[in-house]
Amino acid sequence: MANWRVDAALLALVLGGGEAGVTGVATGASVTPSGPEVAENLLRIELHLDRPLPAALDMTHVTLLDSAGTPIPDAFLDLPLFDRSGKNVTLLLHPGRIKTGVGPNVALGPAMRSGQSVTLRIDDPQLGRRLEQHWQVTPPLRERIDPRQWTVQAVRQGGRQPLRVVAPAALDGDAAQAIAVQGPDGRRVPGVAMLTAGEREWRFMPAQNWRPGTHLLRIHPRLEDPQGNRLCSAFEQAGQSAQRCEEEGRLAFIIE
Structure with missing residues (x-):
């Protein structure tokens, strides 16, 4: 197929804090999934910025709250992933809590449970404002994309x-x-x-x-x-x- 190409920046994630020399806060930000629901086995949350951050996102300012507003412990890996533009950040939920039968899954269970609601809160000062996203948790999706x-x-x-x-x-x-x-x-x-x-x-x-x-x-x-x-x-x-x-x-x- 002529011109069949996917931008590698969308497929390759690299560690880092964005483009060199960029300063100031990111005044615009959004989150995906953007819908009202997420599956219990959600693996990735993506933060979309209008400009790269001056430094790596501080994961101590990234929290997943349960329906009572209580932080869910050990929900994320302490490893925000930036794409090459520095404007898209992937937050990884702990995969060991997602995969059935793996140690953390057995010991702690999934970070999110079907039928409950959760809130993502990001209050890193680099964003300029606190960002929150609310979801209802639905049953896990464990089939390939068809x-x-x-x-x-x-x-x-x-x-x-x-x-x-x-x-x-x-x-x-x-x-x-x-x-x-x-x-x-x-x-x-x-x-x-x-x-x-x-x-x-x-x-x-x-x-x-x-x-x-x-x-x-x-x-x-x-x-x-x-x-x-x-x-x-x-x-x-x-x-x-x-x-x-x-x-x-x-x-x-x-x-x-």
Whole structure:
């Protein structure tokens, strides 16, 4: 497929505190998952900033609170991960508390439990303001991502109506650029993609009018959801960390 490429900055996480020489607080910040619910086995929370932080995020100022407002101990790894731009920070919940039968899971149980509510609170002064996100906790999601379960909303030729693709569960916050549209001529359809509806909907606005014929959604093999499930395997699948996902996902749809 022509021009099939995913920005490596969205796929490679590096340790660090952002770009050198950047000072001041980040005045704008948002969190994904952005919807009202998260699964019990949530693995990643992503913080999206309008500018890099002057220093690494201070994890002593990152707290997960239970429904009573009490901090949940040992919920996070003390390892915030920054992408190359320094503006996207991944917070990892303790994987040992997520994987069934692993020591911390047996000793402490999951940090979040289905049916409860939790609050993420980040009050690092570098952010300029306290950030809070509230979620209801739902049962764990332990299946691999299956694009056959996605729903493609029909669009018609001759216009630039946004293509809407609805997934049964939220995708990672950086998943927008991991999905592309291939046109009937085999070339990538240019346009702008974004995630909406709590990262459950992928929306694509084409740069030109839709053409009739069979199109393909092409999904990068390293697409993940916030639970760490991938196209080729679920997070809890034996040997998942060593398994290489190399086969992309494809989903055909027709424009008439």
